Amino acid sequence: MKYNLELIKNKKKIIGFSTILIFFSLLGILYSTFNTSYKKPINLGMDFVGGNELRIERVCEAECSNLPPDSVLENLREISKNNKNFNNIKLQFQNNNKLISIRTPYLSIEESNNLISNLDNIVGPLNYESKDSRLIGPKLGKRLLTNCVTSLLVSLFAISLYITIRFDKKYALFALLALFHDLFIVFGIFSWLGIILSVEVNSLFAVSLLTIAGYSVNDTVVIFDRIRENLKSKKEGHNETIQLSVNESFRRTTFTSITTLIPLLSLILFGSYTLFWFSLALSLGIIVGSYSSILLAPSLLLKD
Amino acid sequence: MKRRQGWLFFIIFLLTLSVYLLINYPLQLGLDLQGGSQLTLQIIKEEGKVTRDELEAVNSVIDKRVNNLGVSESNLQTLGGDQFILELPGEQNPLVASRVLGKTALLEFRTQKEGTSTNLKTLQLQRLSIKELIEQYSFAEKSQNDDNFLKVIQDDLKDIEQELNYSSTNNDLYGKLIEIKKYVDKEITNLFIKTDLSGKDLINAGRRQEQTNSNWEVLLTFSNSGGEKFAEITKSIAGTNQLLAIILDGESISEASVGNQFASTGITGGSATISGKFSAENARELEVQLKGGSLPLPIEIVETNTIGALLGSKNILKSLYAAISGLIFVGIFMIFNYRILGFVSVISLILYGFFNLAIYSLIPVTLTLPGISGLILSIGMAVDANILIFERIREELYDGNTLTRSIESGFQRANSSIVDGHITTLLSCIVLFLLGTNFVKGFAATLGIGVLISLFTSLNCSKTILRFFTTYQSLRLKNLYLPRNNFSN
Secondary structure (H helix, E strand, O other), X not given: OOOOOOOOOOHHHHHHHHHHHHHHHHHHHHHHHHHOOOOOOOOEOXXXXXXXXXXXXXXXXXXXXXXXXXXXXXXXXXXXXXXXXXXXXXXXXXXXXXXXXXXXXXXXXXXXXXXXXXXXXXXXXXXXXXXXXXXXXXXXXXXXXHXXXXXXXXXXXXXXXXXXXXXXXXXXXXXXXXHHHHHHHHHHHHHHHHHHHOXXXXXXHHXXXXXXXXXXXXXXXXXXXXXXHHHHOOOOOHHHHHHHHHHHHHHHHHHHHHHHHHHHHHHHHHOOHHHHHHHHHHHHHHHHHHHHHHHHHHHHHOOO | OHHHHHHHHHHHHHHHHHHHHHHHOOOEEOHHHHOEEEEEEEEOOOOOOOOHHXXXXXXXXXXXXXXXXXXXXXXXXXXXXXXXXXXXXXXXXXXXXXXXXXXXXXXXXXXXXXXXXXXXXXXXXXXXXXXXXXXHHHXXXXXXXXXXXXXXXXXXXXXXXXXXXXXXXOOOXXXXXXXXXHHHHHHHHHOEEEEEEEHHHEEEEEEEEOOOOOOEEEEEEEOHHHHHHHHHHHHHHXXXXXXXXXXXXXXXXXXXXXXXXXXXXOOOOOEEEEEEEEOHHHHHHHHHHHHHOOOOOOEEEEEEEEEOHHHHHHHHHHHHHHHHHHHHHHHHHHHHHHXXXXXXXXXHHHHHHHHHHXXXXXXXXXXXXXXXXXXXXXXXXXXXXXXXHHHHHHHHHHOOOOXXXXXXXXXXXXXXXXXXXXXXXXXXXXXXXXXXXHHHHHHHHHHHHHHHHHHHHHHHHHHHHHHHHOOOHHHOOHHHOOOHHHHOO
């Protein structure tokens, strides 16, 4: 089975496409920094800013009655007069009104228990066995954020070091360029998701960026290896050899990406909601990563 | 031939061992899978870093308190030099643990300064009315009373503020009440002089119900030297109008007079009781705190996660579905594209699963949701190596080599790029494991272990199985290794 990707012909298109992707990511990041309520490049979730997140199911006979969230909220505020934390509370019903999910600023365990018992009075009875409650203090949040950023920087540095040692300068530079391209685009997509769907990123998002970094470099390494191997036993011109090498490893690269995407897809479809955005970020990273390994990085190696 | 069979037996042996391990040492499940609470405690130190000695000292106090609380199967571990993680499995309420652990529990005994009796009496009265206001407030909060009630509280508070000549800047009514109460407490403790008797002189604490009413009291037992100090102190104020205050974390929980009959020897016997109108619960909490000793540095609870048991078992089920469907679809993809080779990789994958789980029970790795996602993700990565090898084998076959030769050189030539390719993923895992939080560590551990084991299964195991297959003449047809339509080219 021969593949025939016309890399040489389409160099400009490929680089143009990547530029557009980068541009849109940058746009999302800028918009998010200046034009949103949170004024950050990305919508930081509870892990990083602190707060209280609660998910609990109602016990209903057949179907759960439809309650307008606003009136529930009003009742909640009514009950807990003068508690400032309750002014900034978000409440949603999901899963046919069965599941209640609530976000508030940081509460102590005591306050959170009060909130739950108040909630029980308004929309109860609640199934406490289904409770998922997370309280994160603002101090810890800041710490987690620095922690994640350091992890990212350290591992990017380690990967860059490895690549520089393993390849000559030009190859290393383009492999890293492809890597940052992948990370930037996934980051940008989540900036947009934050703006449009108010999706928040938590520490698992940082983990997904790190994993993407490790994985996508891996793909580029394999293709660059093939290019180097073929250039040594040079039969055709420089550019033609690169194109040939890409076509030779095309099947291998797409297949490995597909086998990694399949389990991720089953995590998205069947896994716990905790892992939904994490699996999505990883999947996006792997798709963008394969694209940049197969098309972008080798195109950058082409001579004019 | 002998060597090949040796590998085969080795793999079968490993498989049996894994099954044995999994049956006898069941996997440890994290709280997000079995339900329970997890508290993160942070040591608060204004200046400088927390030293190792301080960390150990705080650790031992927390450990004692947790044990005395009687929570079953709790688990306490240090994290990152100044944090602790306390896990309470099952339906145990984290509230009690948080109340008991969050307090410094610094116990002091102080004697009243001379000539401050009238001053103290007014302050005691003010403290009483503040306490009542706080009770009224929580009552008003619970029952949906009209706002007039809150207004009454507000007005009463203003009167007290005027008396004290101190006003709170807090906007929140509850915050105001608490602030004023703290101020009164401070004023009261200021009327007493420190003695050298403290919580360190205790050897035990207990509680019992008072005989005359339903309140509880806490019993203190002093060490020998503590008993002597206590006798000395009580002797010095016996028969005077100076009181003895028992102060916990800067708040006086009891002020008592010492009768004239103790003027010659003081209160001997080495024990004392605090009767501060405790409820059964409060008395127990104080008992646990005093038994564990005071914390050398204050701690704060910075994170609490609670997961219901039902949600935990749902999470297990969901992860199981995800893992199995991932495995099945990857298997279908491989068999469809690589036929016999694909089948070999499916067997390696199943072995891979068993070895992974066996390693988890051996180390042991506590399985959490991120951990499971690492495992599931590593399924896909484990197949990567096989794809690299199989592609090489096919190329060799296309070049007209024999099957045995193609297999041998396929494995050989793919070796270096497989090891290379996994290095970057391992690098990320190591960084995550070293720097990550508890939550993240689980993912890094399972992914890292997975990548390492996959090197063994996809190189050694697949090779051995493939060699075993090719000993059967009927399985040696080249077209079983290549898609039919391509073979005719």
